[in-house]
Ligand SMILES: *[C@@H]1O[C@H](CO)[C@@H](O)[C@H](O)[C@H]1NC(C)=O
């Protein structure tokens with residue numbers, strides 16, 4: 001269908017955008033604004049339910065000036081939501097895994113879950129798969145595939161726990177639960193998804209050097225899903241990453257609690273790869289690796305109201321490994337409390353890559369005893385052999401850090417270690433104050449970076 005002319009919604013969008021565009025432009029003219037503002041049109045076309053947030057940054061900021069608290073604790077909100085999960089709509093077909101032979105007695109319930117999925121997925125009217133409360137269902141690796149005949153809800157009231165027998169994963173060591181090619185799909189219910197990760201952590205080469213370095217499964221992968229909501233759930237003790245969104249479009253991840261020991265290796269909380277239009281909100285993530293990691297092919301990412309730590313912080317990257325190309329753009333991280341992590345807000349790229357990471361905002365972040373609160377590391381090298389110097393790199397540009405306060409665990413509170421070959425462009429620091437957790441004077445270290453400062457910035461590069 002062709003849009004009618006004049007397209008009224010476009011006029012409306014313009015009316016909304018124009019004032020904030022002007023205010024954006026007047027306060028943000030020292031670094032190129034075109035990129036940040038450009039995409040809002042196409043973004044709102046492809047997914048009207050998503051805010052064109054880059055155009056409203058400054059308007060939102062003004063609200064924050066008055067209301068932004070010195071510390072944020074969403075944990076209680078998340079817990080309240082987790083405990084008060086809604087019942088499914090009554091018109092939907094209810095598919096209870098217990099009716100398909102699930103026993104929740106410690107034996108494997110995979111077949112029952114597969115049958116329940118097939119029943120729900122082939123239903124002509126919308127269906128709700130129910131995983132009952134106060135029970136623990138053990139699953140081997142399972143792929144739940146679409147496309148389905150209608151909208152589905154996967155209601156996890158109880159606990160889904162991973163088989164802890166490594167040989168069960170022989171066919172595919174990368175995945176435990178996969179939801180593939182499902183549209184208009186919701187996963188919620190207040191229950192728990194538990195990766196039984198301990199056995200994998202012990203066998204990780206990062207923990208036991210006598211072991212070969214091998215992948216462990218991602219607990220839950222959403223692959224090629226469209227219009228997806230994952231809300232009100234607990235994820236814990238993943239084998240490796242907890243939750244991956246891969247090649248998905250239009251995703252909301254809300255009120256999630258993701259917990260694993262600080263020492264568990266590579267247990268990223270939420271991993272975003274090849275995914276567009278994703279909004280991650282009100283999540284509490286305490287794991288052994290990145291709270292949120294965003295890698296290549298991802299675009300239009302919002303992460304708001306994030307409580308992070310322990311772990312490795314909120315990361316874009318790593319990008320450009322093995323001379324690969326990477327494209328990440330339009331990342332908006334707003335309102336986060338990051339505590340006791342090795343990094344705060346980080347962009348990391350390997351030498352020798354190509355492509356870009358651009359149009360990135362980190363704002364309203366409280367750091368508590370974070371080792372590298374603000375860091376761009378373009379010489380990232382997570383391997384045994386030293387990485388050799390190379391003449392190409394992923395281009396980092398148009399990154400804005402605003403209202404970032406708190407404490408650093410190391411002397412270097414701000415670190416821009418950009419590529420000599422492809423320096424960082426258009427980096428803006430605004431309203432930054434990071435002191436040391438212990439006594440002393442914090443430092444900023446800046447290499448190969450084009451910086452702009454606004455308002456108070458402390459510490460500054462020497
Ligand atoms: C701050 O972090 C450092 C290094 O991670 C740790 O040794 C120290 O105990 C922490 N201090 C506080 C007050 O949490």
Ligand SMILES: *[C@@H]1O[C@H](CO)[C@@H](O)[C@H](O)[C@H]1NC(C)=O
Nearest residue numbers: 406432433434435456457458
């Ligand atoms: C930075 O924060 C510290 C501690 O909160 C405060 O004493 C100091 O005045 C602040 N500095 C600036 C430049 O705002």
